[in-house]
Amino acid sequence: MNKQNKGKLYGVGIGPGDPDLLTLKAVKAIGKADIICVPKSKEQTSTALAIVSEFIDDNACIEYMTFPMSKDVHVRIEARKQNAQLIEKHLNEGKNIAFLTLGDPMLYSTYSYILEYLNTDFEVETIPGIYSFAAISSLLNLPLCKDNDQLSVIGSFDKNASGMLELSDTTVCMKISRYKAQLYDFLTSHPQYKFVMITEAGKEKQQVYNNIEVLKEEVPYFSTAIIKKNKN
């Protein structure tokens, strides 16, 4: 408990799925938390909680926080505000909170929205986690960048995506299922690019594909591709 008798909020990156990819710092923060905040969308059971369960103190409470995936931005904002208020209430009671984030808390996370709406009076510590694509490049023994290589990470195929693919030596494509048709078209017209896609990385169902034709099939949500300019 800090000097004002308030609790502290830890934003904890828990990596891509393997409990062994938690950092020591994450394990310590989770172990001493009074409340474990677990973001959820809909009734989905929490992958995040399963990853860290062995490190949670027996007396800790689990607080599920729903962040609806609504297309209405006001619905999303209202949920973020309410969750931030709930966290403030716990902090004012002197509780230490670990807010879990799959991957890293500063890259496409719901935690970043909590920070937006949280009163700045509170002590906050964010603990980085292993990015999913860092784990994937290690799993494949595929270096993302060497020497002076430039890297892009895209999560959608907006108006800038083609340009980024063209300028970068390596592009990591996250959430591919949302834009596989556009990615297929890009790769068809740019045959000098090497393509590898991995689905369900690190899990039993993991598959690795090197042929872009897979983009014409059904692609699971947790699919990531690494696209590299062929320099030979």
Added chain:
Amino acid sequence: MNKQNKGKLYGVGIGPGDPDLLTLKAVKAIGKADIICVPKSKEQTSTALAIVSEFIDDNACIEYMTFPMSKDVHVRIEARKQNAQLIEKHLNEGKNIAFLTLGDPMLYSTYSYILEYLNTDFEVETIPGIYSFAAISSLLNLPLCKDNDQLSVIGSFDKNASGMLELSDTTVCMKISRYKAQLYDFLTSHPQYKFVMITEAGKEKQQVYNNIEVLKEEVPYFSTAIIKKNKN
């Protein structure tokens, strides 16, 4: 020891500097290694070794490996080959090796050159580490990407760098000291970008700058900037 009585090579990402940012997997691999390989340039003492020293087995040997920063590519390649051969020798003797990498082994690392020259007969496992810029964004509580944001990571200011800065919502600039003048010019002509630079992140000497004029001063090698398009 694996089925062929050969040792196993672990490429171990040890994160940006804080021992608490090692993953559990990295700690385990380091703890069971017979040999800890520590890449060095010149006589520089090893930061990497200091970070992991508490996790090394008492009976383990430390093997320093020099990778000269020579401008002559043949000198660099020769050193990589010789180091890969030395690793093969140890693996053939049944030794397990942990090859340390600051940050992550698949992003701008000397380890990736070892993989290039290592005979494929050997068992290799690469363990991801926290990227320096992931740690920095957490330290600053500054989200890199939200929603559909696109990210670039540049390590030099080559012919594509301006374009990447223009297309990305967020650009991480590593190794800034090499191109601070070009970055200054870009930011002067693009006033809609927000700039934050951090030097010696996580260390006592850490400094955070929000004014691009700092780029006209001497900038330490371990400086990183996060540049974001101002969307307001």
